[in-house]
Amino acid sequence: MARRHTNAILILLLVSTAWVLGDTNGTWPPRAWLVDALVREVPGLLASQDAATGRFGGEPWGCQNQHAILPLAVAWATEDPSNPHAHSEAVLTAICRGGDALVEAQDEEGAWAFPRRGQPAARLHLPWTYSRWVRAYGLIRDAMPAESRARWEDGLRRGFRAIRRGLDGPVQGIATHQAMALYLAGQALDEPGWQEAAARTLARVVAAQDPAGFWAENYGPALGSNMAFVEALGVYYAASGDASVLDALERAARFHAATLWPDGTPIAGIDERQIYHRERSVGNVGFSHTAAGRGYLLAQTEALRAAGQPISAEYAAAMLLHGGSGPAEAALARVEAGQVVLGDHKAVVQRSRPWQLSFSAYCCPVSRQRWVLDRQNLVDVFHDDLGLILGGGNSKLQPLWSTFTVGDPQAVRHRPGDTSPEFTPRTDLRWVLTRGTLDVSKALPALELAYHDHTGRVSLEAAGPDGLRLAYTAVVHGGRRFEAHVPFLKRRGRLRFASGLQVYLSEEKACFSAEQTGAWFEWDGLRVGIPLGATLHWPARAYNPYARDGKAPLQHAKLVMTLPFTQAGQSFPVDLQPVPPPDLSGVLHEARRLPVTSRTDSRLKALDDLGSFLLAASRPGDSMTFSLPVETSGTYEFLVDLVMAPSYGVVQFSLDGTPVGEPFDAYAPEVDVSGPVSLGEVLLVEGRHDIGVAISGRNPKASNCFVSVRSFRLKPRPAATASAAAPAAP
Structure with a gap:
């Protein structure tokens, strides 16, 4: 009993000294x-x-x-x-x-x-x-x-x-x-x-x-x-x-x-x-x-x-x-930097703004109960602006969520429709750890995980405003297939690879090698470095214990980076960072903040959750018109940023009645953002100008022909490059 209370006091001291901001x-x-x-x-x-x-x-x-x-x-x-x-x-x-x-x-x-x-x-x-x-x-x-x-x-x-x-x-x-x-x-x-x-x-x-x-x-x-x-x-x-x-x-x-x-x-x-x-x-x-x-x-x-x-x-x-x-004591988890160690070094929560990381060394055998998840995913990373990036909890019958595995991960899986799966199958695959050791003796923590005769290590090597680096290392290699897994939560929109490849992830299985992808991928504001030898697998589905057939929605699936080890001492760095910000020069006008009308009496609505303004069009020809102020006459590159979605159509923009840019197809299989789309260079004089947004068509895959505009941007350009002139609207 005395030892129990000693441990409890240790925990409270660690929490209070690292995290409490004031009385x-x-x-x-x-x-x-x-x-x-x-x-x-x-x-x-x-x-x-x-x-x-x-x-x-x-x-x-x-x-x-x-x-x-x-x-x-x-x-x-x-x-x-x-x-x-x-x-x-x-x-x-x-x-x-x-x-x-x-x-x-x-x-x-x-x-x-x-x-x-x-x-x-x-x-x-x-x-x-x-x-x-x-x-x-x-x-x-x-x-x-x-x-x-x-x-x-x-x-x-x-x-x-x-x-x-x-x-x-x-x-x-x-x-x-x-x-x-x-x-x-x-x-x-x-x-x-x-x-x-x-x-x-x-x-x-x-x-x-x-x-x-x-x-x-x-x-x-x-x-x-x-x-x-x-x-x-x-x-x-x-x-x-x-x-x-x-x-x-x-x-x-x-x-x-x-x-x-x-x-x-x-x-x-x-x-x-x-x-x-x-x-x-x-x-x-x-x-x-x-x-x-x-x-x-x-x-x-x-x-x-x-x-x-x-x-x-x-x-x-x-x-x-x-x-x-x-x-009340001041709110927790809002400090610039700090560390909390839980239990007898069973877990650590490390804060270094804008990053927060959790390592878990909790270890136990796989349970036969469907409600008790396998303790397999032991690394989580959060970013203040990007949210939870990787990790995200545990599952059952899904070895690709495990931080390390020994053997073929496909040897254990949930078969669709199986309502009474065997959660502890006879197999030589090791997907839950047999021993975990948390090292918090240095400024950056590390986690060593043993899987019988194989041992892996995950260490935090850097965390700062520009990025975070994790290193996955084979400490002991016993000769069998041994690999690390980095499970990324599903994010919004397209995956963009350094190679130029762009894909939307769907129900369809996909596998990408580092040779196909190039050195990194970007996904909804996140950039992840892809080490040589790595592969990406989609979808690594969760097992849902609350559904009789165990089926979980696609939104709970993970994009898993697999890192294969061939020998002890081999290490893979995984770099995480926000996507470098785009060129924000010029004058930005949020569509939601501009005066807008519809000459076709179409339904208009501000979408605050998407930061955009919606034209709920029902047919080609439906339109809306924004009134855009220009404070200084000059030549500008005219850019627009849109929402893309399954119900969105093809849109044509106009400036004071004259079409600008090419028609833009705003269809996407899931909600996404276009990023800056250039409509060309224009000569504008001081005053207000009409920006027309008209539906010109519809992608055969689209369920409707809506359009939703996030912003307009005017970037000053040298006058000699002007390709169009627009006087102030009367």
């Missing part, structure tokens, strides 16, 4: 924002209830539909000048009928039918439903009609007696939520024995926490699942005041803050349950009871609050009911 950075909660989010959803929740049955939502109905009773109960109980629903009879009636519907759906043991696709319904005591139900009861019980209160109490006791009987099992997320709910039920229904049993279970939960601040389901972190433990302990602390859980909440808050990219998305490379996704966790009440956690909450909700966007009523209700308050 405080604001306070939590933003009460007005929370109350507003709660209040604005009440009318919709009430409208979704069937007055005859008390059930919320549509069909098929499940007990989780009744979770609406908790935000309604918090709205009913919250006195605030901006809350018109406080002590509303209509709201109280809806809550009572909602709980009555739960009673009516219970069996004699208090369980509800839980529908399962393609299988008979299970009978479950869903802890998430019971915890919301008992919290709603605690808020409204003194105002309930006697008959309804008696029904609720009978139903709650029936269910919680069953929950108590099954509580003493292993520490898991579901059991933790059950214990929290049982504690609340013990308070509300005057059952001290339930409170004592729940407190014992939650003490076991605290003791089971890894010193790094997470709870393992199999081995190592599972970021999303970990949130369930944090939430349950946070609600329990708010209800009990049991300070013995605060250290666990503190460690959990620091762990989650350290495992974020600068944009607030999770570092999936250390996660054994989820691949990378672009959703920002906004935390839960468990974070609100420590300064570190409140800093996490402020950082993760900052974008929503700044944009005036509401959070869910469920979140707001939980925070208003159970949330802590006070000063």
Whole structure:
């Protein structure tokens, strides 16, 4: 036990010295924002209830539909000048009928039918439903009609007696939520024995926490699942005041803050349950009871609050009911440079603006469970402007995602349509490590990974404004096929190679050698150096454990660079950098900021997510006209930047009624950008000029003939080169 606490202290020191910017950075909660989010959803929740049955939502109905009773109960109980629903009879009636519907759906043991696709319904005591139900009861019980209160109490006791009987099992997320709910039920229904049993279970939960601040389901972190433990302990602390859980909440808050990219998305490379996704966790009440956690909450909700966007009523209700308050530590993962080491040197997060890198040395055998991903992809790289570049989490039956493999990677794969694959097949392929060693003794970290008799090394060799270099090295070569893999996340638009080759990646398999590609590829703002001997493979698909047939969408596939080793000591450098910026000289006019009309009465719309202005044309001849200001008379190169997409047509530009440039085909099999397209050189006089954008045709592959313009640019040129003259428009 003493060693356990020593390790935990080491982790906290590493986190705090490297990442915390100051003592405080604001306070939590933003009460007005929370109350507003709660209040604005009440009318919709009430409208979704069937007055005859008390059930919320549509069909098929499940007990989780009744979770609406908790935000309604918090709205009913919250006195605030901006809350018109406080002590509303209509709201109280809806809550009572909602709980009555739960009673009516219970069996004699208090369980509800839980529908399962393609299988008979299970009978479950869903802890998430019971915890919301008992919290709603605690808020409204003194105002309930006697008959309804008696029904609720009978139903709650029936269910919680069953929950108590099954509580003493292993520490898991579901059991933790059950214990929290049982504690609340013990308070509300005057059952001290339930409170004592729940407190014992939650003490076991605290003791089971890894010193790094997470709870393992199999081995190592599972970021999303970990949130369930944090939430349950946070609600329990708010209800009990049991300070013995605060250290666990503190460690959990620091762990989650350290495992974020600068944009607030999770570092999936250390996660054994989820691949990378672009959703920002906004935390839960468990974070609100420590300064570190409140800093996490402020950082993760900052974008929503700044944009005036509401959070869910469920979140707001939980925070208003159970949330802590006070000063917050400054946001994490926003420093210029720093390093966090997790666990007993199990992972490192290295920050050197604008780059952030994660190495993972978490190591365990392949699990037979479909939900537990193989710990195979151990390197992730993020750039502030480009987002997550490579890595992006783990999979199953996909050796091409592994940082190194020994043997033929094609020996293990998921066969399309196989609903019961063997996740631990008999094979001599090695795709998960047998031992990992993290070296953080120098300024730049390195990761050494053993696969039985072969050992590879990944080291960070440079990270600065101009680029980042990783080196993949064969340390020990045992004579078998041995290769490294660098999995790149799918990006938008075309792959452009140094050789001049350009391709869109689709469902079709593709393989490119370094001889075909040249020294680099560019992809949506990213340039990657391609070492001699490397090959690129597409698509390396994920296995989707949540689909019965395991099929994952193409957007989760990776473009994998394979680096083959022939001997020990061989090393491949992989250079990453932003694409060098284009020539930005001249005067830029964003299309969205210019006056625009349509003489053909076509639909016009600004597309803020694409930074463009759309002409929703339906046929050739549809057009729009921009009014372009020119401040200085002279000769200019006239350039336009467009969006390309499957529904876009062929467009002809004109200047004050005279066509300029060649027709441009804006069709692409996926959303892309054209980059600067020159329409030639023009002579312009000071004043405003009409820029016509007309549909002149349609690619046979295009589904429509829209066009979307991002910007116009005027680059000054010597007057002698002018090829056209345009007086100021009248």
